[in-house]
Amino acid sequence: MTQTLEPAAREWLAANGFTVKEEARWVAALTHGSMGEKRDYERLEFLGDRVLGLSIADWLYAQSDAPEGKLAQRLNAIVSREMCARIARGIGLAEHIRISKQARADGGRDSDNILGDVVESLLGAQFLDNGFEPARDLVRQLFRPALESGAGVAKHPKSALQEWAAGNQRAMPQYEVVERAGPDHAQRFTVRVSVHKVGEAQGSASSKGEAEKAAAQAFMEQYG
Structure with missing residues (x-):
């Protein structure tokens, strides 16, 4: 039996620029994997991740004559899981995710990982149903606040900390996961970063990479 969209989900998709065909x-x-259905968002998320990356790279290349390193810095910030989750919250995605009661009770609908993945899966569906140009235009629409806010213009906190350590003739920063809590789909990581004979700081987030970023930012605010 072919599954159909809930009317509220269909209306929400249309209101946010998605064009549903199949x-x-x-x-x-x-659909989250916890539903145990034959098809969920994972394959579409794989595709949508590439659609997002190419769409943002195309925009950055056209709008700036910055060197490759600066373009990559901005690209990484704009397509990050944290940014995708922020976009998801801004358009009210969470209530339309099909997720099991247990995963929902465990905080799955507020997980950066899940929200970010579903944004990408929807972009994958937009690409398959409508082609690259409509998908690219939708990326520009949804991510316009990030594109215009200057996200990624400042150096990544981990890069800034590494350069600070080198410039001050200190040992390279060491990162360590000190706590990992929560179910697989809604994990919380706490990372400690230390620089020998200087000090240490901690940061927490829903992914190891974001926790390292938060820890580096905290270190620079305290010691930099």
Whole structure:
């Protein structure tokens, strides 16, 4: 039996610029693996991640004559899981994710990982149903605040800390996961970063990379 979208989900998709043609594809794009269904968002997320990356790279290349390193710095910030989750919250995605009661009770609908993945899966569905140009245009629409805010212009905190350590003739920063809590789909990482004979700081986030970033930022605010 072919699954159909809930009317509220279909209206929400249309209101946010998604054009639904093959309905089952969009059901899958909104379906978390905890539902135990044959199709969920993982394959579409894989595709949508590439659609997002190319769309943002195309925009950055056209808008700036910055060197490759600066373009990559901005690209990484804009397509990050944290930014995708922020976009998801801004358009009210969470309530339309099809997720099991247990995963929902464990905080799955507020997980940066899940929210970010579903944003990418929806972009994958948009690409398959409508082609690259409509998908690219939708990326520009959804990510316009990030594109115009200057996200990624400042140096990444881990890079800034590494350069600070080198410039001050200190040992390179050491990162260590000191706590990992929560279920697989809603994990929380706490990372400690230390610089020998200087000090240490901690940061927490829903992914190891973001926790390292938070720890580096905290270190620079305290010691930099």
